Amino acid sequence: MxxxxxxxxxxxxxxxxxxxxxxxxxxxxxxxxxxxxxxxxxxxxxxxxxxxxxxxxxxxxxxxxxxxxxxxxxxxxxxxxxxxxxxxxxxxxxxxxxxxxxxxxxxxxxxxxxxxxxxxxxxxxxxxxxxxxxxxxxxxxxxxxxxxxxxxxxxxxxxxxxxxxxxxxxxxxxxxxxxxxxxxxxxxxxxxxxxxxxxxxxxxxxxxxxxxxxxxxxxxxxxxxxxxxxxxxxDVTAPGTAKCTYGTGAFLLAQTGPAPRRGGSGLVACVAWRLAGRTSYCLDGQVYTAASAVRWLTDLGVIGGAQDLDPVGGAVPDSGGVTFVPALAGLAAPWWRGDVRGSLTGLGLDTRPGHLVRALCEGIAAQVTELATAAGGDLGTPLTTLRVDGGLTRSALLMQTQADLLQRPVEVSALPDATALGVAAVARLGHSPGLPVHEAVPEWKPSAVYQPRITADEAADRLGRFRTAVAALLAGTGHAEGPAA
Structure with a gap:
């Protein structure tokens, strides 16, 4: 074509x-x-x-x-x-x-x-x-x-x-x-x-x-x-590979190939696409509020916008003991509790805007880590890397936090507007029947790769604090169960 x-x-x-x-x-x-x-x-x-x-x-x-x-x-x-x-x-x-x-x-x-x-x-x-x-x-x-x-x-x-x-x-x-x-x-x-x-x-x-x-x-x-x-x-077309898009929400999808994979983790099994009569399937997990949580923090006047995540969050070394579960529109996978609302705990007179920013980044990254862990459980093998796209990937603080909690490399797409490029690929396939999929899809190349900078024990400790906060929310609504993973 x-x-x-x-x-x-x-x-x-x-x-x-x-x-x-x-x-x-x-x-x-x-x-x-x-x-x-x-x-x-x-x-x-x-x-x-x-x-x-x-x-x-x-x-x-x-x-x-x-x-x-x-x-x-x-x-x-x-x-x-x-x-x-x-x-x-x-x-x-x-x-x-x-x-x-x-x-x-x-x-x-x-x-x-x-x-x-x-x-x-x-x-x-x-x-x-x-x-x-x-x-x-x-x-x-x-x-x-x-x-x-x-x-x-x-x-x-x-x-x-x-x-x-x-x-x-x-x-x-x-x-x-x-x-x-x-x-x-x-x-x-x-x-x-x-x-x-x-x-x-x-x-x-x-x-x-x-x-x-x-x-x-x-x-x-x-x-x-x-x-x-x-x-x-x-180009997440091989079974076991995954991507996460950080937009209004955050959405992690893992490819499962030509057969649906129904697991017990709380992730969604769904159609990835059907091209030329052949169906591919994926596992799907959602975080309802990502950029929308950043907008919420912006509306409160804590930051001026997403561009402030790194400079404001970088002004402090850590979250200062603050834990943020940004379930501002409920908890999606793997809990599926839309009635739950978010929480901010560990606040003190010394809490600064940077602590809130870091706690938000940890809250988003922790939810994505739960999704990646659940996907690995359903697939029978842990994810090796995570490819990411979306507006919030511009935040080095969020991406480094994601790599730290995931304990896996995070590869940031060099191609902005991945959704539009993906639909351009299927439009090209529809216009030129017989065109191989790999010729329609842009060549994958990361603009940055974030490696974990903390130990597995420290990551587990930070995730443990987040899970404790989630458990408290679930218990407060009469449901104390955690993820189904």
Whole structure:
């Protein structure tokens, strides 16, 4: 394939677009912000029209910056953000529920008796983080009209008129049979969604239609959920390899190959991608608040922004005895306790902003370490290295803390915007059938490698303090169990 592709990454706080050429790299970029609204009670909403407008604006800006046309477009999406909309005219029937939204907890509470069966079929735990409980809540509490889907299906319909979703995004709903990669009638019935019209599940490299939203007609040839796109961009294609993306949340994915790996650790088993009819699977663990916890610290006036993590945290030698569990939107894997809230302990009159910054970095890194440990347990062998990407990887303090607690090298991607580059790869594969995957994926190269600087005993001690704080939170809500690992 000779021409560049337009890769659009529609994310929680904005849409990033790249024009990517296989020979010349990134030719142009564009960005448009998105403004989700965090409301009392764990509610997070966004105007769907803002999502679509941001896709168009960022894509047009990237093409203008590139100064040359693209031959195809690929779209990455948020994953578990859902909305109801009219299939006849494409109009949304209300705000979209963002993946962080917790209002569907009541649905999950009612379905507790089905939790084990749902996890066996779909690979996902019963939790309002995923799409199916949100879809059921919308049907019960908002509207019975139109269709209710993840945001990608609506965006693709607005762009091309097609009614589809890719296999990896479908795998994030809690409605997909993990083994057959088809909608599960059993799961649909459990959620009360058996009568729903659902989008067709397609391979990630399937041409699904043509759009004129960005100017001249462009075929839409690649669809992939955001974290799996980053997994592909970092060339995490061999079983046992893993990556973590540090964005609004932190998301660790470990490749398991052509068969799903259901473990007992509390990690999610899901579709990594389906390319040319062949499915790859991965284990997935989530930290709900990473950059959003940094924003919280910023809003309190402790720091001026993420750029202050290193200078402020570097002003003190350690956390000064402060322990921060940044569960500001609940604990995800491996605990799956969305009702838990964060804690700051060990505060004193001598506590300074730097201590809070270091405690936050340790809290994020400790949760990622728990995920990596759980992944190693499910895979039967510890992870050897961790490849990382996302905005917070610019913090040397956070990355060094991660290497220290993990006791493994942390390789920072030299390629920013891994999600967009991953969806560029699948768009290229969809545009050029028969192209080998390794030719579509950018060559992996780290910009920095962080090695552990503390002993295993010291790492265990610091992790022990974090686990004690988590156990106290769980005990305080009547559940004293720790990770399932």
């Amino acid at each position: 000779t021409g560049p592709v337009l890769a659009v990454d529609q994310g929680t706080s904005g849409t990033k677009a790249l024009v990517v050429c296989p020979e010349r790299g990134v030719l142009g970029t564009g960005f448009a912000p998105v403004h989700p609204r965090a409301l009392p009670g764990g509610l997070v909403e966004v105007d769907p029209r803002e999502l679509y407008d941001s896709v168009v604006a960022a894509g047009r800006e990237a093409l203008a910056a590139a100064g040359e046309p693209a031959v195809a477009v690929g779209l990455a999406n948020q994953g578990e953000t859902v909305l109801a909309w009219d299939l006849a005219n494409g109009e949304p029937l209300g705000d979209a529920l963002v993946w962080q939204d917790r209002r569907a907890a009541s649905v999950c509470d009612e379905l507790t008796d089905h939790a084990e069966e749902l996890t066996r079929i779909t690979g996902l735990p019963l939790d309002p983080y995923f799409a199916a409980p949100k879809m059921a809540w919308i049907r019960r509490s908002l509207t019975g009209a139109g269709v209710v889907t993840t945001s990608d299906a609506w965006l693709v319909h607005r762009l091309t008129g097609a009614f589809v979703t890719d296999a990896a995004t479908a795998g994030r709903t809690g409605l997909l049979d993990l083994d057959s990669v088809a909608w599960s009638d059993t799961a649909l019935d459990v959620y009360g969604l058996g009568a729903e019209r659902l989008p067709r599940v397609v391979d990630c490299d399937t041409p699904v239609g043509t759009t004129t939203a960005f100017g001249p007609p462009l075929p839409l040839t690649g669809l992939l959920v955001d974290q799996q796109a980053a997994l592909l961009a970092q």
